[in-house]
Amino acid sequence: DIQMTQSPSSLSASIGDTVTITCRASQGINKFLAWFQHKPGKAPKSLIFAASSLQNGVTSNFSGSGSGTDFTLTISSLQPDDFATYYCQQYKTYPHTFGGGTTIEIK
Amino acid sequence: QGQLHQWGAGLLKPSETLSLSCSVPGGSFSGYSSTWIRQSPGKGLEWIGEITHSGGTNYNPALSSRVTISVDTSKKQLSLTLNSVTAADTAVYYCARGWAAIADWGQGTLVSVSS
Numbered sequence: 001d002i003q004m005t006q007s008p009s010s011l012s013a014s015i016g017d018t019v020t021i022t023c024r025a026s027q028g029i030n031k032f033l034a035w036f037q038h039k040p041g042k043a044p045k046s047l048i049f050a051a052s053s054l055q056n057g058v059t060s061n062f063s064g065s066g067s068g069t070d071f072t073l074t075i076s077s078l079q080p081d082d083f084a085t086y087y088c089q090q091y092k093t094y095p096h097t098f099g100g101g102t103t104i105e106i107k
Numbered sequence: 108q109g110q111l112h113q114w115g116a117g118l119l120k121p122s123e124t125l126s127l128s129c130s131v132p133g134g135s136f137s138g139y140s141s142t143w144i145r146q147s148p149g150k151g152l153e154w155i156g157e158i159t160h161s162g163g164t165n166y167n168p169a170l171s172s173r174v175t176i177s178v179d180t181s182k183k184q185l186s187l188t189l190n191s192v193t194a195a196d197t198a199v200y201y202c203a204r205g206w207a208a209i210a211d212w213g214q215g216t217l218v219s220v221s222s
Contacts, residue, residue, distance in 0.1 A: 001168075034209060044212050046205070046208070046211070091208055095156075096142075096154045098154065100151050
C-alpha cells in the first residue's frame with residue numbers, strides 16, 4: 001500500500017493567517033491526489049482533485065500544488081469556517097489511502 | 108458538490124452483518140466511481156472500497172474477505188455489506204462518489220458493534 005504522511009498533525013493559527021499543510025506519498029502518484037476538509041459530525045467536503053484543481057464551489061483561498069511524492073495544501077486568509085481537519089488521499093493505486101490528517105485550531 | 112443520502116442499521120452485535128445503502132437525490136451512480144469510507148472513533152479516514160463506473164470492484168485488502176460493494180442501477184442505490192463484524196468495525200461510515208477523485212459525500216452513518 002502507498003503510505004500518505006501529512007505534516008504537521010496539528011497547528012494553531014489566527015483568522016487571516018496563511019497556512020500550508022504537506023502530504024508526502026511513499027511512492028510516486030503523479031497528480032492523483034485529493035484534499036478534503038472534515039468537521040466533527042459532518043460529511044467531509046471535497047476541496048481539490050488532481051493535486052491542484054478546485055472542486056466546484058470551493059473558494060479560491062484554497063490551493064494545492066505538487067506532483068510525484070510531495071504535495072501541499074495552502075489556505076490563505078483563514079476564515080472561521082476553515083478551522084477543521086484536512087486529509088489528503090491518493091487515488092493512483094488501490095487501496096486509495098488517506099493521510100493521517102491535519103487539524104487546524106484557532107490560536 | 109451534491110450530498111448523498113445514506114441509511115442502515117446503526118447497532119449490531121458481534122458476528123452480525125453490516126448493511127448500508129446510499130442514494131443520490133435526483134441523480135444516480137451511473138458514470139461514477141462510488142466508494143465507501145469509514146472513520147473509527149478518534150481515528151482518521153479509512154478507504155473500504157469502490158465500485159467503478161464499469162461495475163468492477165476494488166477493496167481494501169484488510170477488509171476484502173468480508174466486504175461487498177454493489178450498485179442497483181434500477182433503484183439507483185449503492186450498497187455496502189460487511190460480514191462478521193466485531194467491535195473494531197465500530198465507526199462512522201460514509202458513501203461517496205466521483206469521476207476519479209471523490210466529489211460528493213453522504214452524511215455518514217454511525218455503526219456501533221456491541222454485545
